[in-house]
Amino acid sequence: xxxxxxxxxxxxxVDLETFRVEGxxxxxxxxxxxxxxxxLPVVPRVxxxxxxxGLPAAPPxxxxxxxxxxxxxxxxxxxxxxxxxxxxxFAYFANSSTAPAILGEMLAAAFNANAMLWKTxxxxxxxxxxxxxxxxxxxxxxxxxxxxxxxxxxxxTLVGLAAAREAVPGLDARRRGLVGQARLRMYAxxxxxxxxxxxxxVLGIGQEGLRKIPADAEFRMDPxxxxxxxxxxxxxxxxxxxxxxxxGTTSSTSVDPVTEIAEVCARERLWLHVDAAYAxxxxxxxxxxxxxxGCERADSLVxxxxxxxxxxxxxxxxxxxxxEVVKAAFSLxxxxxxxxxxxxxxxxxxxxxxxGRRFRALKLWMVIRAFGxxxxxxxxxxxxxxxxxxxxxxxxxxxxxxxxxxxxxxxCFRFRGRGRSPADADRANQKILDSVNYSGExxxxxxxxxxxxxxxxxxxxxxxxxxxxxxxWELLREAARPL
Ligand code: PLP
Numbered sequence: 001x002x003x004x005x006x007x008x009x010x011x012x013x014v015d016l017e018t019f020r021v022e023g024x025x026x027x028x029x030x031x032x033x034x035x036x037x038x039x040l041p042v043v044p045r046v047x048x049x050x051x052x053x054g055l056p057a058a059p060p061x062x063x064x065x066x067x068x069x070x071x072x073x074x075x076x077x078x079x080x081x082x083x084x085x086x087x088x089x090f091a092y093f094a095n096s097s098t099a100p101a102i103l104g105e106m107l108a109a110a111f112n113a114n115a116m117l118w119k120t121x122x123x124x125x126x127x128x129x130x131x132x133x134x135x136x137x138x139x140x141x142x143x144x145x146x147x148x149x150x151x152x153x154x155x156x157t158l159v160g161l162a163a164a165r166e167a168v169p170g171l172d173a174r175r176r177g178l179v180g181q182a183r184l185r186m187y188a189x190x191x192x193x194x195x196x197x198x199x200x201x202v203l204g205i206g207q208e209g210l211r212k213i214p215a216d217a218e219f220r221m222d223p224x225x226x227x228x229x230x231x232x233x234x235x236x237x238x239x240x241x242x243x244x245x246x247x248g249t250t251s252s253t254s255v256d257p258v259t260e261i262a263e264v265c266a267r268e269r270l271w272l273h274v275d276a277a278y279a280x281x282x283x284x285x286x287x288x289x290x291x292x293x294g295c296e297r298a299d300s301l302v303x304x305x306x307x308x309x310x311x312x313x314x315x316x317x318x319x320x321x322x323x324e325v326v327k328a329a330f331s332l333x334x335x336x337x338x339x340x341x342x343x344x345x346x347x348x349x350x351x352x353x354x355x356g357r358r359f360r361a362l363k364l365w366m367v368i369r370a371f372g373x374x375x376x377x378x379x380x381x382x383x384x385x386x387x388x389x390x391x392x393x394x395x396x397x398x399x400x401x402x403x404x405x406x407x408x409x410x411x412c413f414r415f416r417g418r419g420r421s422p423a424d425a426d427r428a429n430q431k432i433l434d435s436v437n438y439s440g441e442x443x444x445x446x447x448x449x450x451x452x453x454x455x456x457x458x459x460x461x462x463x464x465x466x467x468x469x470x471x472x473w474e475l476l477r478e479a480a481r482p483l
Contacts, residue, residue, distance in 0.1 A: 014066060022066040029074075030102065034085060037463070041440030042086040044079060051080035082443070087463040090472055091445035093250075093278050093410075094460035097312035100370035104363030105312065115357040117337060118345035125348055128361035131368065132317055138373050139283035139303070142296045146323035148351040149315060149360045153277035153302045154195035156318035157244065159326060159352050160300035161186065161199045164242035164271030166329035167299075167322070171239075174329060178204040185233050188244040189213050189221035189256060193275060196244045218405055219254035219449065221245065227264050242271040245298075247291055248279025251447040251456070252404035252412050255279065258294030266297070274301040277316070281308035282384070282408055285377040300326070308380065308409075308460050310367050315360045318351070326351050383409040383459045390457055390469050399480055403449055409459040412449060415480050426453035428483045435479035442472040 013019075054076055083089065085097055115124040132147025150156040164186070165173050171181060178184070184205050188196045190212040200210045211233065213226045230240045243265055245256040258274060265272040274295050280303025282288045295301055300320040306313045320326050331350040333342070349355050368376070387409040394400045394413045404412040415432055417425030430446070433455055437443050447454050457472060 018066055022070060026070060029070075034099075034463070037083050037086045038088065038468070040078075040083050040086065042088045042443040043082050043437050043440065045438075045440070046080050051076065085461065085463065086443070087461055087465065087468040088442040088472060089461055089464075090457045090459065090469075091443045092458060093307045094458045094464070095307050095313075096310050096460065096462040098310045098367060098370075098462055100366040101311040101363040104366040108359040108362045111359055111362075113359045115359055115361075116349040116355050117339055117347045118341050119339040119347075121359065122345075124359040124361060125346060127365055128348065129346070131361045131365045132319070134368055135303075135305070135309075135317055135364070136319065138368075138376070139280060140289045140292060141301070141319060145301075145319040145321055147317055147319045148348055149357075149364075150302070150318045150352055151314040151316060151354070151358075151360075152306075153193070153275065153304050153316045154198060155353065156300075156302035156316045157193075157195045157273065157275055158199040158202055159318055159330070160271075160273035160302065160320070161196075161205075161242055161244070162203055162329045163300060163320065163322065163326040164273065165203055165205070167271055167325050168239065168241045173204070182239040183237070184209050185211055185238040185240045186242040186244070187211050187213055187226055187229060187240070187270075189215045189219075189246060189249070191215050191219050191221075191249040191251060191254060192244055192246050193250050193277070196275065215254070219249060219252045221256040221261065223257055223260035223264055226261060227268075230264065230268050230270070240268060240270055242273060244273045244275055245294075247274055247276035247295070248282075248408065250278070251449055251454075253279060253406070253408045253410045254404070255291060255407065258292075258298070260294075262294050262297035271299045272297060274298040277302055277304040278307050279303075279408055280317075281305060282380050284309075284373060285380050285384075288380075288384075288408075305364050305367075308383075309364070309376065310371065310379070310462055311363045315364055323351065379462060380409075383464070386459045386464065386466060386469050387411050387457070389466065390459075390473060393473050397477070400476075403452070403454050411457045412447070412454045413457070414452065414454050415483065417483070422452065428480075429453045429455055431483065432476060432479040436472070436475045439475055442468070442475055444472070444476075 113121040113124040115121040118125045128149055136145050136147055150159060186205060186209060197207060197210050200206060211229050213221050213229055216222050233240050243261055245258045245261045247255050262272055279291050283292045299322055302316055302318050304316045305311045306315045327350045330352060348357055387406055391402055391406050391411045394402050399416055400413055401416055402413045415429050417428045430453060433444060433446055445456055447456055
């Protein structure tokens, strides 16, 4: 069989001259993609299985030119993408990839540094420590918080709660496991993210080991209900050990009263983990520093630059005041990972599940430098402003209502559906959502609050301007008109 003329040689990498040519073209293509993302449908109209059926089921037996492969990205992959970089992406927690971060990812792949040990990646390890300390300073967390990058907030919460389990006196779950031991109980509000419950499943705490504390009318954990629950559980023979407070809940971005929760934790000697996955980044805005009030007392905390600090997935910042406990929970050093520097330099594999660790710090470093602390704050401040503008439009429309406070860049609202039963009004909201999302111009998601279907408009993309928000509002009103 003929091998195409520009294919790779039998051994070694693709010819680097070809890489140069295709790489330049690709950077050009990416710039055009980012400039023109808003002309693409934000959600593709594809059926499950459609993209897959267009791709060869078997791998290519022979080398193919990069040019052909990249052409197939445009032809076969792009039409099946939901475009998170579309300025009309308002679903979940909208986020962005930015030029400096894309270059950072490219470099990280080129270096392929594995930051598992200091020795295997001295600069990656030390840059990670520096960049996470910059982020700590930018968000007003106190000195003494040790930061390490995890892939996601789910992993960071798992690490925080594993450390909490490690800190339970006399338990030694790491060595003995949990069978036949005291039954552990941890707490989070009913609005907490599912990653808390998932961490409980993984850590052997079990779903019953998570007690969900009721939230108040503004979806914040009730600290008095927390204190009562801990007392009840102790009396019933449980061993309470950890509380997860949320700063910026997934559904409504409510902020738990961390100061009061920290009081309960101190009194009851419980590990306090703070999930600030979304809202933590907003603390780079000086007037939003209040978000992390009380968090100086947290034992561990997570915030996700990949949600609202303009780096692409994945990059989650995990902080702890007690790195020695995290290390005691996770460090396991077989002979082949021993190094001469281990007593004087950190090996970041000791602070999480994975051994191999990507050089993620590079993209965050590049973003912080390319935008500057003031530039990051300005972008987040603008997102909050846009959300408040959208909220004012919803409030002024008698057919819609805002259903939760909007302290940040997410607005929860619904079509009132006057005269309809609750179930019928929920269906009408779902219809509106489907219709807007089908337009390809905007993408919103939904949640349930107070047992009602609620629409969410989340602003977080660096390319979103007021005209995009206005268009989403126009689409929502058009979709509601026939109802
Ligand atoms: N915590 C909160 C409050 C979230 O909203 C999310 C995701 O949206 C997560 C945790 C999980 O984030 P990740 O995807 O980084 O695991």
